[in-house]
Amino acid sequence: MLPVEEARARIIAALTPTAAETVTLAEGAGRVLARPVAARLTQPPADVSAMDGYAVRAADAVEGASLALIGAAPAGRPFEGTVGSGQAVRIFTGGFVPDGADAILLQEDATASGGSVRVNETVKAGRHIRRRGLDFSEGSEVLPAGRKLTARDIGLAAAANNPWLAVHRRPRIGILATGDEIALPGDPIPPGGIVSSNAHALAALVRVSGGDPVVLPIAPDDTAAIAEVAATAHAFDMLVTTGGASVGEHDLIQSALGGEGFELGFWKIAMRPGKPLIWGRLGRTPVLGLPGNPVSALVCAVVFLIPALGKLSGLPGAPAPTRRVISGVALVENDKRADHLRAILAVDAAGRMVATPAATQDSSMLATLARADALVLRAPYAPAVEAGAEVEAILLGELGV
Numbered sequence: 001m002l003p004v005e006e007a008r009a010r011i012i013a014a015l016t017p018t019a020a021e022t023v024t025l026a027e028g029a030g031r032v033l034a035r036p037v038a039a040r041l042t043q044p045p046a047d048v049s050a051m052d053g054y055a056v057r058a059a060d061a062v063e064g065a066s067l068a069l070i071g072a073a074p075a076g077r078p079f080e081g082t083v084g085s086g087q088a089v090r091i092f093t094g095g096f097v098p099d100g101a102d103a104i105l106l107q108e109d110a111t112a113s114g115g116s117v118r119v120n121e122t123v124k125a126g127r128h129i130r131r132r133g134l135d136f137s138e139g140s141e142v143l144p145a146g147r148k149l150t151a152r153d154i155g156l157a158a159a160a161n162n163p164w165l166a167v168h169r170r171p172r173i174g175i176l177a178t179g180d181e182i183a184l185p186g187d188p189i190p191p192g193g194i195v196s197s198n199a200h201a202l203a204a205l206v207r208v209s210g211g212d213p214v215v216l217p218i219a220p221d222d223t224a225a226i227a228e229v230a231a232t233a234h235a236f237d238m239l240v241t242t243g244g245a246s247v248g249e250h251d252l253i254q255s256a257l258g259g260e261g262f263e264l265g266f267w268k269i270a271m272r273p274g275k276p277l278i279w280g281r282l283g284r285t286p287v288l289g290l291p292g293n294p295v296s297a298l299v300c301a302v303v304f305l306i307p308a309l310g311k312l313s314g315l316p317g318a319p320a321p322t323r324r325v326i327s328g329v330a331l332v333e334n335d336k337r338a339d340h341l342r343a344i345l346a347v348d349a350a351g352r353m354v355a356t357p358a359a360t361q362d363s364s365m366l367a368t369l370a371r372a373d374a375l376v377l378r379a380p381y382a383p384a385v386e387a388g389a390e391v392e393a394i395l396l397g398e399l400g401v
């Protein structure tokens with residue numbers, strides 16, 4: 001069985017980012033830049049005032065001096081003349097500093113009357129002036145390719161006068177649930193059947209992780225039916241299946257896809273839950289075969305599908321970040337499979353984050369998974385630890401799943 005890290009590395013190495021598409025600023029948040037964003041202007045375009053007050057010559061603006069007011073420079077309407085010795089121009093935040101002036105006298109530090117202004121506090125040269133290009137200069141790169149755009153980045157791209165952004169197309173992910181026993185929520189459930197939760201949960205996970213999910217019709221445990229749906233795989237950047245991954249004679253994914261030209265990359269990994277994971281390729285489309293057990297499917301999606309979506313979207317495809325937390329209970333020595341324990345988080349009196357794994361960790365228990373805040377990671381053969389020991393955990397809330 002392949003170690004988790006190696007399985008993830010092989011998946012990430014096999015994926016290439018989607019092509020670029022052009023979107024408006026409003027559509028850009030959360031997308032990954034396919035090309036850098038350059039400034040299409042210099043900001044500020046000239047020296048501007050950072051305050052409301054008076055543009056003056058610092059040499060004249062000493063406490064007690066009276067300066068002649070010769071005009072005004074509100075934002076957007078520059079003063080055309082020059083500030084000479086003993087003169088001042090009324091200025092507002094964002095207004096261009098007129099020629100001749102080299103400092104701003106704050107409104108609060110001055111008394112204006114008639115055509116003059118009295119300096120109540122001596123001004124320092126350069127004070128309250130934002131220099132031309134302080135923020136960025138025309139032609140410079142303000143955002144690099146490969147960046148996942150934040151709301152702040154959208155503001156920067158807009159300020160740099162870019163109405164459009166070149167981002168990677170959202171990866172289109174086909175989701176195929178298989179099994180004779182599964183029925184869509186609300187539909188009649190066959191005898192001994194179960195409602196299909198996996199496709200819905202996976203579609204939601206794909207959506208919040210930057211992909212476009214396409215939920216395919218449920219395929220019964222029948223080679224021809226699975227093959228028929230799989231024949232549409234070329235329409236997707238990745239096909240994700242659930243169920244039929246294991247060793248039972250009804251576990252048909254590999255044999256059904258085999259007829260369609262499926263090339264197996266690997267099968268079975270040293271992970272709990274999620275051992276029977278399948279990875280391969282159908283023509284040019286990568287295929288991730290998740291186990292049918294609902295918790296196994298979703299934990300594998302956190303560990304493999306989210307990084308894969310990242311890589312397809314133009315990111316490095318890094319694993320979910322982990323945090324060091326305190327285990328609320330003693331943990332037994334682990335076996336050969338990397339374990340992922342569903343746990344509730346709480347903050348103790350000392351402000352430390354404490355993760356308490358659920359007492360039963362069965363891979364069918366969706367309610368336990370939905371209530372969990374974290375997956376506590378137990379490496380293969382990790383030794384037993386006492387309650388209070390530090391352990392690594394993936395915080396599910398941070399991933400938005």
Ligand SMILES: Nc1nc2c(c(=O)[nH]1)N[C@H]1C(S)=C(S)[C@@H](COP(=O)(O)OP(=O)(O)OC[C@H]3O[C@@H](n4cnc5c(N)ncnc54)[C@H](O)[C@@H]3O)O[C@H]1N2
Nearest residue numbers: 177194196197198199243244245246251275291292293296
């Ligand atoms: N003899 C062995 N048996 C099993 C092994 C093994 O190594 N040897 N592995 C076990 C492990 S671990 C897992 S995980 C499961 C995974 O099996 P499959 O991927 O083949 O999944 P199915 O058999 O199709 O289904 C398992 C379980 O999940 C339910 N299911 C399936 N699809 C959905 C869905 N879309 N929504 C909700 N629930 C679903 C299905 O009804 C079954 O109850 O195999 C073990 N067995």
Ligand code: MOO
Nearest residue numbers: 273274275296363
């Ligand atoms: O790995 Mo299975 O996913 O243990 O239930």
